[in-house]
Amino acid sequence: xxxxxxxxxxxxxxxxxxxxxxxxxxxxxxxxxxxxxxxxxxxxxxxxxxxxxxxxxxxxxxxxxxxxxxxxxxxxxxxxxxxxxxxxxxxxxxxxxxxxxxxxxxxxxxxxxxxxxxxxxxxxxxxxxxxxxxxxxxxxxxxxxxxxxxxxxxxxxxxxxxxxxxxxxxxxxxxxxxxxxxxxxxxxxxxxxxxxxxxxxxxxxxxxx
Numbered sequence: 001x002x003x004x005x006x007x008x009x010x011x012x013x014x015x016x017x018x019x020x021x022x023x024x025x026x027x028x029x030x031x032x033x034x035x036x037x038x039x040x041x042x043x044x045x046x047x048x049x050x051x052x053x054x055x056x057x058x059x060x061x062x063x064x065x066x067x068x069x070x071x072x073x074x075x076x077x078x079x080x081x082x083x084x085x086x087x088x089x090x091x092x093x094x095x096x097x098x099x100x101x102x103x104x105x106x107x108x109x110x111x112x113x114x115x116x117x118x119x120x121x122x123x124x125x126x127x128x129x130x131x132x133x134x135x136x137x138x139x140x141x142x143x144x145x146x147x148x149x150x151x152x153x154x155x156x157x158x159x160x161x162x163x164x165x166x167x168x169x170x171x172x173x174x175x176x177x178x179x180x181x182x183x184x185x186x187x188x189x190x191x192x193x194x195x196x197x198x199x200x201x202x203x204x205x206x207x208x209x
Contacts, residue, residue: 003028004046004054006038010105010179012053014066015073017171020206022077026055039127050127070168082168089163096154096162096169104147104176110140111183144180148187148194151177155193159200166204174201 003019003026005012019026031037031052038050047054047064055063055072063069074083084090113123114137121129123136151173154161162169177198180186187194201207 100173107140107143152191152194
C-alpha cells in the first residue's frame, strides 16, 4: 500500500492518526498542495478529484476519501477497534463522527477557503475553480463557536465524544478543533470539559502531529 499525504493538511491528518492508533507502517508519499502538485496531470491520473489523502492498494485500487480509507483499514486491521464493536456502538460512533465533521470541520473549511488570499477562486476542493463567498466565512465562524460549545457540553456527559473510549469520532473532533486555529478560532477558557478532553488526547502518540 501507499498513502498519499500532505503533512500540512487536516484531512490527511485524520488518516495519519488512525494509522498511528492501529500501529501500522504504510509507505507514504507527500503531495505538495502549496505548489499545486495535486492539480498536476500525474496526480489527476491517480485521483481525478485532485484531493488528499489517497490510499493506493497493492492491486492498484485507489481509495480517495478519509472516511473510506479508515473503513478499509478498520476491516483489514480490526484491533484496536475505532469504529464500533456492535450495531449500536457503530451507529453511535458514526453519529458523532458525522456530527463533528459537519459542525466542526466543514465550517472551518468554509472560513478558510472563503477568506484566504491564496485560495482565491479555490473556495471548494477539487478540479474546478469556484469564487470565494465572504458570507459563508461569516456563517462558518458562527458555526465554529456553536461547535465548541456543543462539544464541551457533550464531553460533560462522557469521557470521549462517542462514549467511554477513544474512537474515530474523537479523531474527527480533535482535527476540527486544531484546524480552527488556522482561522484564529479556539475554544474559550470556560470550556473545561473540552480542555480536559484535549489534554487527554494530547497524550496519545497518534494525536501528536
